[in-house]
Structures are given as structure tokens and as C-alpha cells.
Amino acid sequence: MEKPREVLVIGGNRYIGKRLISRLLAAGDRVTVLNRGSSAPPPGADHLVADRDDERALAAALGPRTFDVVVDQVCYTPRQAEIARRVFAGRTGRYVMTSTVEVYEYEDSIAPVREDAVGPLTVPVDLELPWEDPEFLDAHYGEGKRQAEAVFAAAPDFPYTAVRMAHVLGGADDFTGRLDHYATRVRAAEPIAVPFADQPATYIHVEEAADFLAWTAGAAFTGPVNAASHGSLTTVDLCEAVAARLPEGKVVLQLVEVGEVSPFSFFRSYGMDNSRATRLGFTFGTARQWLPTAVAETLGKGD
Template identity: 70%
Template sequence: MRNVLVIGGTRYFGKRLVALLLAAGDRVTVLNRGSSAPPSGAEQLVADRNDEASLEAALGDRTFDVVIDQVCYTPVQADIARRVFADRTSRYVMTSTVEVYEYEDSPAPVPESAIDPRETAVDLELPWGDAEFLDAHYGEGKRQAEAVFASASGFPYTAVRVAHVLGGADDFTGRVTHYADRIRTGEAIAVPPLNHPATYINVDEIAAFLFWAAGEDFTGPVNAASHGPLTTQDIVAALAPGAPVTYRTVELGETSPFAFARSYGMATTRATRLGFTFSHTGDWLTRALAETVNRPATQAS
């Protein structure tokens, strides 16, 4: 039985991860600000992760076999976590994002080496505590958070760079319902002139990947994505097969979610070599979208 701490872990794929850990017989502690209760069977610690003293006080003298950090968005948060957990865990798994590759516009799937956190500059003085700034610099915040962990000598971290996640009735992002609403009302879907495909992963699969990664011993960044990149049109066709759809090209301005003016493809060679087998988007896409809009799937997937 492992002793596992999950920072966050009370919604979307985080709560699925906690369920997998509990089902495996792990002792699970969830740390958050107290606004959400953890799943039954998990212990809860209440602290503000942005407050180092609060975090230290909540942890007391606890140590963990693994820490899985679901909600590290900035280098400031990573800097606090690196100090607090330096002697408390033998493995630290950070949930990162495909958005770290936001400037790597390549038609070929991008490997982890394209962004080496050991070579990423860190600026702790940027206004990371400002919600508007953080939202506009999401990818940069994750890049710099990875860099903080990578710069710590002997800190046993891995950063899971997660593809765009699909599936589940509890998808809180509103991205799939954006499309469902426009298909229903006939409103045009805004896309860039060149609309590129991206990599995706099912909500249950990313929970399974994080569970698997927690039990491994590799370090550094690793990409997590299902095989089979998807375009906006692929998602719309799976969401409403045969439905009339209008697209509107936007030269400047806001496009629909999952409509990308650049490629967001990740190579998963490293994860495969380490022993994880990813599914194909075609195995689950229709079912996942149906779950999110709360209607029966029109075909098995």
C-alpha cells in the first residue's frame, strides 16, 4: 500500500485518479482549500498551496511515497512545493499541459525534447497571482513551473504534458457544449482560415495514465495523448452525425474552442517506450462527446 498525496483531485480527471488509487488499495490524502470534499475513503487536508506556512502547517510531519500535483499553474506555486516536499516524498508527479508547446508550430508530432525545462527561464516576479494574467499565460505558467522542478537537484519529479481532454458529464470547460449549442441553433462555428488538428485524450485514459505514472520511476517531461489527432470537423461530425453545420472563417478575433491556427500534435514515443499503451480517439470519441452533452451515443465507440 502506497501513501499518496493528491493536490487538487476533487473534479474531472482528478477525482477519477483518486478513485483509481483507492481501488488499488493506496492510502490517499487530498489537499485543497476545503471548498470540495474528497471522495469517500480519502483523507482531506485543508490548506492554501500558495501560502507556504499554511501548507507546512497542514502537512505537519507527514511524508508520502508519491505526490500528484493536479493544480500547479505557476513557477511561484512550484517553488513553494519544491521546498515543502523536498524531504517529504520520493516521487512528485505534476500535471502539465500540451499548451507548453504553444510556440512549437510543427506539422509533425512534437516530442518532449522540444521544450526542455532545464533550459526554460523562470521569472517569479511576474504577476502570477493575477487571474487575468495567469489565464493569458497558461502555457507559460506551466513551462516555468516545470522549470522550477527541473532545476532542483535530486528532486524526483515528472511532468505529464496532457493533451486536450474529452469526455464525462462533469466536463466543466464548456468546450463541447459550445459546439452542441451551435449545432442545435444553427449558429456558425468560428474557425481560423487554416484550421489545424490537435491531439486529445479521454478523461478516463488520462486518469489511468497519471495512476500508472505514479507507480513508475522515470523523471522529466512525458507527453500523454491518445493516438489519432482530431480536427474541429472530426469533433462536430462525431457530436452530431449528418447534422447541417455552418463554419465561419475568422481572420482576426476569437475562434471556437478546438479550432486551432497552429498544430497541437504531441509525440507519445517516450510514454510508449516506458510501457504505457494509449488508445485511439476513434475508440471513444463518440461516446465521450455524448457523455458530456448528456445524450445517448449515436454509435458505439
């Protein structure tokens, strides 16, 4: 009988993370969840408590443990990546970092971007920036992820991959409130602020995101990989899908040239090319096909 894999999941006890853990346990993996103790792991998973920003405490919590795979759901800064790289060097055969489409925030391309548009080894790392400041980190989310990827990539003997996740939709437990933003305005026929030239973006359903992370944990490739369903969506597509569930409402668009716009409204394209993952063997769904289901789940009107 094949020995179960030892998998560590750092953070991510909700939304995508809890679905990932469920898949790993169902596959027969021995799963350990590490967080700061704010929430218990799902039944069947072991639990370690530590602040991942405290290198000494993190190493102490791990003790002599080693893992076949580490899935890091909450690495946001190069400082966190530096600590993780030092602590997990020699402890794991594979390190999967959940990254983001936001690493491409400066790549204003009409065509979907490939992974080589942002090569981690070309990204300068600045550990002296105020990464511990929540406001700074929130304003530099994509930059934090870019530099975290760069830290892992700089160690040639550290077997990492960075999953650049598209914008995630779906699930009754979607805590972001972004689709609720549209639902509130559609119900009340209130204006929805969008750019004059509203640009498309790529998306992924929360269940597909968990499938992709679980698949990546069991793969052998390294480096960055884009995770996005086929096809792109605009704000109008999202509004129409919400309105289809709220026939008593009305979509009222307010076109703006500059300034704040609604969630998932973009002045530039956020399309990702998913061909690398497809070649490696993952089968993506199509965003337009699952969008009505995602809206129904999020608005609490699932079929």
C-alpha cells in the same frame, strides 16, 4: 503483505482528479487529498485543508507526514512550484505535476512534438511576474506551466515528472463547456468560427487521462512526458461527431483569418508525440475510436 503506498493528491477533486483518486483507492493506496476546503474528498480518502500558496500554512497542515508519491493537479505558476519544491523536499519519493500541451504553444511544428522540444532546464523563470493576477495567469497558462516545470527540473535531487496532458474530452461531468459550444451551434445551425487552415490537435479521453496519471504515480521515470491518444482531430472532426448525435442540427462553418475562433480550433498544430510514454509501457487508445463516446457522454446522451 505489501505496505500500501502513501499518496497525496493536491487539488483536483473533480473531473480527472476524482477519477484518479478512485483508481488509487481501488489499487489499495492510502490517499490524502489536500485542498483549500472547498470540497470534501471522495469516501476513503483523508483530507488536509491548506492554501498551497501559503508556504507556512502548507507545511503546518502536512505536519510530519511523508508520502511515497505526490500528484499535484493544480500547480500553475513558478511561485507555486517553488513553494512545493521547498515543502516537499525530503517528504516524497516521487512528485507528479499535471502539466499541459500548452507548454508547446510556441512550437509551430506540423510533426507531433516530442518532450525535448521544450526542455525544462532551458526555460527562464521569472518569479516577479504578476502570477497572482487571474487575468494574467489565464493569458499565460502555458508559460506558467513551462516555468513551473523549470523550477522542479532545476533541483537535481527532486524526483519529479511533468505529465504534459493533451486536450481532454469526455465525461458527463465535463465542466468546460467546450463541446457544449458546438452542440448549441449545431442545434441552431449557427456559424462555428474556425481558421481558414484549421490545424489538428491531439486529445485524450478523461478516463484515459486518469489512467495515465495513476500509471505515472506508480512508475519510476522522471522529466516531462506527453500524454495523448493516438491520432489527431480537427474542429471538423469534432463538429461531425457532435452532429451525429444531433441529426436535427446542421454544421455551419465560418472561416476566419484572424480573431476569435471556437474552442479546440487552432491556427497552429497542437500535436504531441506519445512515443516516450509508449516505450515506457503505457498503452494509449485512438482518439477517433473513442470520440463518439466522449461526445455522447458530454452531451448527456451516453449509450
